Amino acid sequence: MRHTKVKDLLSSTTTLHEVNAKGWVRTFRNNQFIALNDGSTINNIQCVVDFENTADEILKRITTGAAVSVTGTLVESKGAGQKYEIKVAQLEILGDSDPEKFPMQPKKHSLEFLRENAHLRVRTNAFGAIMRVRSVLSFAVHNYFQQKGFVYVNTPIITGADAEGAGEMFQVTSLPIDHLPKNEEGNIDYKKDFFGKHTNLTVSGQLEGETFAMALGQIYTFGPTFRAENSNTSRHLAEFWMIEPEVAFNDLDANMDLAEDFIQYVIKYALDHCGDDLKFLEGRLLEEEKSKPQAERSEMTLLEKLNFVLENNFKRVSYTEAIDILRDSTPNKKKKFQYIIDEWGADLQSEHERYLVEKHFKCPVILFDYPAKIKAFYMRLNEDGKTVRAMDILFPGIGEIVGGSQREERFDVLVEKMKALGIDEEELWWYLDTRRFGSAVHSGFGLGFERLVLFVTGMTNIRDVIPFPRTPGNAEF
């Protein structure tokens, strides 16, 4: 008899037929009630064991974490909290779980302990929910772009280009690094490396993505990107997944429209498809916040916060306006900011972004038209000669979730900028070709996928929303 998934059993329309379920024991109460979970849903199905007619040695093996197969009749449940249960006729232990040794006992574990057991934490309610939500959000991303006719592009992970300067890079090599081959000048002979040159892990697929947008019109990437930065924070990972759409003929306004519409779509998609998981995570957050002083608790529950993002336009504010607001703000005047804002041109720190989003506007904010000096070389220079058509989207509790821009489409202006910054034109010959041949206005942005998952799940540490986090000192599994 083929087993039926718990999710399907719980949404049955008929009862009293024989069913088989397979899964893992979450709890076993009174020698009688198994809470069985198979990962198809956060909900367990209760399996009622006829303990009087079951051998003691079997009952003893029904422990948290054990894999079991139960066959029996699906009946309406008299217990609270569940519609159906299985009246077990036959029970088989598929794999034992020694209660003295299994780390995931049904009690509260610290998030740090769970991270050290990333291969098992997904067997808990919270991490099962997070990983299902993450998966559904990924699918929402593809759905959104594919419906609109965007082409999914897998830009390279290993790259010979290191021009964007988005961050420190990891080196990739096949050379034996304890016996490096040297050339005649005594330097490392990269001709002997796999690719015949020095290569790194990509920090962004944008530049390659642009070359495809200038042929296919609308493209998006969704793949891993890397930063070798020693940031031990709750918002940074050395390996994370990034989504980078790029659209020919879009200016910055159209780019903002796209980003806002996209984010609202994927959040709505999660609300529509992950109701049970999000409700659980909302409860988890409320529980967690009980231990905090009133002033530090959220004003909204998780679901309220998600709906708020759907129902309100993102506030669009120029960098110049933002500086005025920050300069006049109480924390700035009272010198409560670590970095005091006193003049135009200052780079915004996380504290400023959070003030704007969480205190001043109290909604997602799109900042645009930043000073050219604090932004990347490929951003379109405005007519004022000092700002560029950049945008950042800031979210409450998360900070920057999107960074994007209209790209500099004018060959001469771009080359001049590269020269001024010492960026090698030779190395980026192919990127410059997009401006040499059939150039046009185009725009795009990057969204750090884990930051989105953080926002939607209400978790606070980015290490808890990716299966196996990579951070300084951490590459276990």
Added chain:
Amino acid sequence: MRHTKVKDLLSSTTTLHEVNAKGWVRTFRNNQFIALNDGSTINNIQCVVDFENTADEILKRITTGAAVSVTGTLVESKGAGQKYEIKVAQLEILGDSDPEKFPMQPKKHSLEFLRENAHLRVRTNAFGAIMRVRSVLSFAVHNYFQQKGFVYVNTPIITGADAEGAGEMFQVTSLPIDHLPKNEEGNIDYKKDFFGKHTNLTVSGQLEGETFAMALGQIYTFGPTFRAENSNTSRHLAEFWMIEPEVAFNDLDANMDLAEDFIQYVIKYALDHCGDDLKFLEGRLLEEEKSKPQAERSEMTLLEKLNFVLENNFKRVSYTEAIDILRDSTPNKKKKFQYIIDEWGADLQSEHERYLVEKHFKCPVILFDYPAKIKAFYMRLNEDGKTVRAMDILFPGIGEIVGGSQREERFDVLVEKMKALGIDEEELWWYLDTRRFGSAVHSGFGLGFERLVLFVTGMTNIRDVIPFPRTPGNAEF
């Protein structure tokens, strides 16, 4: 006026209204007819320029590769091969393309030349089609698994584990490799490396995927994987995308059913959603084969071949049966094989796989129950003690497209196998935990995505179905 995509213009239901289109000039005939493409479809829209009332200096700039914006009336076309065309009222050159310099002139280019211009080749019909088909196939992959309730899992790209031995690995490091820090013993001090240890790029997400399948039930990965093998062939890449589903409680038969159903689904999805592109690629292949001797030409066209896979079950053959067939085959007897098959236990080479698929069975073949000695440590040992529950799916023209197995779920058997092969138990403590706690029968497979794209597009070199191929000596862009 917002521009309309060429694809939407060509499927209009009304005419005689004003439209704007933006795209790139493919050709410009008779100073009058622009074939305009914007990447939304393989088809161009014809734009008819009123050359008598257009300045010569503008007409001169309408060259292959130039980006233009045309505004005019959508009318029914009198020309052959298109339903609609735009009668141009206004034309703007957005970006020039110097015909002396633009490499993608409308003539036949060698595939090798196009690879060297991977950033521009996507502006050709063939590569536009290939990349759109690739994108739709990716989406089909997600669609298939998400509809069935599989959870998408992003297994790590940078890994500290090197136990699978699926192939040579690239090392990842943040150490300055020309000034490596040494420890007291004079060895490289990996404690100073970013992750505090020696790390590599992943060759497979399977082992991590298994830990998630044993919690969530059904999972799949779809991400980049790497091999640092010096294989300069038309079937190998150093960086490629792999799909790895893993299902708790599935045995090898269920695994074969899943793989077959999955492959048929994604091919059908491509046929349903990429009609124009596939028809173009079919024509391209016919054209290409004209230059070949009759005997080397395909018996089926591209679409016939794809439909054949949908309409026929894959032939399931045990390794032992396959050896019998090969031993008795004409090329074996006549010593035409490079590697003569004379006894059970021999590893099958590409020539043998192709014989089975292309000459003997003439359909996709699933080989199963391979000798334990030639397969990986984690595969389930059969009761005969000498074969394992492995399967490979072989496709005509491609060879191995899927490799999978039922996994060894018995802790003791697995540990014994690891010991025999010298695989470090300590390093794989987390993998062994899946067998320590709630172990169960489970199975999965890996499908090399580019091999699937190769099959569906009818291309013959794997470097032509990924945007920026990574091969020995090649990491440009």
